[in-house]
Ligand code: SF4
C-alpha cells in the first residue's frame with residue numbers, strides 16, 4: 001500500500017466535491033492510502049499573491065510545515081491552483097533560505113520549515129507514481145466509444161521550471177490516461193489556453209470570452225465531453241456554459257468532467273458515485289456513447305489507401 | 315511624456331527588476347508575449363509595451379494602467395519569451411509596488427478586481443478557508459450589483475454545486491496570528 005499526504009483545497013468541500021469524492025474512490029482501488037493534512041488552511045490561491053508578498057508565501061508555508069510533520073513525504077494536491085501556489089512557494093523558499101527563515105517567523109506555532117515535501121498534482125501522481133499500466137489493469141468497464149477533449153489549463157504544466165511535469169504547450173499525460181481507460185482522446189489545440197481562472201466572479205466578461213473559445217475548439221474536435229483536472233476550470237467551463245451559449249448564440253452542450261470521475265466509472269463504480277446531478281451541463285447523453293464503435297475518420301482512411309497504393313507500385 | 319534624462323537613474327526599472335527577479339532590459343520587443351497573452355486585448359498596455367515603459371521609467375503610467383490587474387498569471391507568455399523574461403513576475407512586481415505606493419486606479423474593472431481579492435483575503439482571515447458562495451454574495455453586495463449571477467444561484471444551489479453553510483476551522487486562529495505577524499514583517503522590511 002502506498003501512502004500519500006493529501007491537500008484537498010477549499011473547493012473540495014464546495015464546488016468540486018465530486019472531484020474529491022471520486023478521487024478518494026479511485027485511490028482506494030489503486031491501493032493508495034490518503035492522509036489529509038490535519039487543520040490545513042487556504043493556500044491563498046488567486047488572491048494572496050496578487051495583493052501581498054509575505055502572505056502569499058506564509059499561507060502555503062503553514063500547510064507545508066504541517067505536512068512535514070507527517071511520516072509520508074509526498075503530497076498530492078487536487079486543485080491546479082493550489083498545486084501551483086504550493087509548489088511555487090516551495091521552490092521560492094528552498095532557493096532563498098534567508099527568505100524562508102523570515103517567512104517562517106509568521107508561522108511560529110507550527111514549527112520550522114524544512115523543505116522535505118515533494119509536491120505532485122493528482123494527475124501527475126497518477127501518471128508518474130502509479131503508472132498507466134497499473135491504471136489499465138484496474139479497468140473493469142472500458143470507456144471505448146467515448147470521445148474526450150483533455151483540457152489541462154495553465155497551471156498543471158506551467159511554468160515548467162515549477163511544475164516539472166509534461167509539456168507546457170501540448171501535454172499528453174491526461175490524454176494517455178484517458179486512452180488507458182479505453183476512451184478516445186481527441187486532438188485539441190486549446191488544451192493549455194487559459195479559461196479566465198480567477199476572474200470567475202470579478203470579471204465574468206473575460207471568463208466568458210476565454211472559456212467560450214475553449215468550448216468552441218473542444219466542440220470542433222468532435223469530443224463528447226471535456227475532461228479537466230482543476231475545479232476552477234470545471235466551474236468556468238460548466239457553470240458559465242449556459243451564459244456563454246446565450247451570448248454567442250452557439251449551442252455547445254459539452255459536459256465537463258473531472259478525470260477522476262471517468263476513472264471511477266472505468267473502475268466499475270456505479271454512476272451514482274460520480275455525483276452527476278451536480279453538473280450544470282448534463283452528462284448522461286455523453287456517457288451513452290460508451291460502447292459505441294468509432295469509425296475510422298475519412299482522412300485516415302484516405303491516407304491508408306494512398307500508402308497502400310504506393311507500396312503496391314513499389 | 316518621457317521625462318527620463320540620459321543621465322538620470324531609472325530607479326523604477328531597478329525596483330521592478332529587484333522585486334521580479336528578472337531583468338526587463340533583456341526584452342528586445344519582439345511582441346511574442348502580446349500574441350500569446352489571452353487578455354492582452356483588454357489591457358491598456360500589453361506586456362511588450364509595459365516592458366518598454368519600465369525601461370523608459372514611466373512609473374506612474376505603469377501604476378495607473380489596468381495591465382497588471384488583468385494579468386492572470388497564466389505564464390503562457392513567459393513560456394514563449396525568447397529572452398526568458400518572467401513576464402507575470404514583472405506584472406506582479408508593478409502591482410505590488412503600486413499598492414505599496416498607494417496608487418489606485420479609478421477604472422471600474424480594476425476596482426472590482428481589487429475588491430474581489432480583498433474579500434478573498436478577508437475570508438481566509440476570518441475562517442482559515444474560503445467559501446465560494448459567501449464570497450460571491452459579498453462581492454455582489456460590495457460592488458452594489460446584487461443580482462449579478464443570481465440566475466445561476468438557484469440552479470447551482472439546487473444541484474448542491476455551491477454549499478450554503480461553512481465549517482469553522484481550527485486554523486482560523488492560527489491564520490489571524492499569521493496575518494498580524496506578516497503585516498509586522500512587511501513594516502519591518504520597509
Ligand atoms: S516576448 Fe519577451 S522579449 Fe518579446 S516582447 Fe515580450 S517580454 Fe519582450
Ligand code: SF4
Nearest residue numbers: 351385386388389391
Ligand atoms: S501571464 Fe499575464 S501577461 Fe502573461 S500571458 Fe498570462 S495573462 Fe498575459
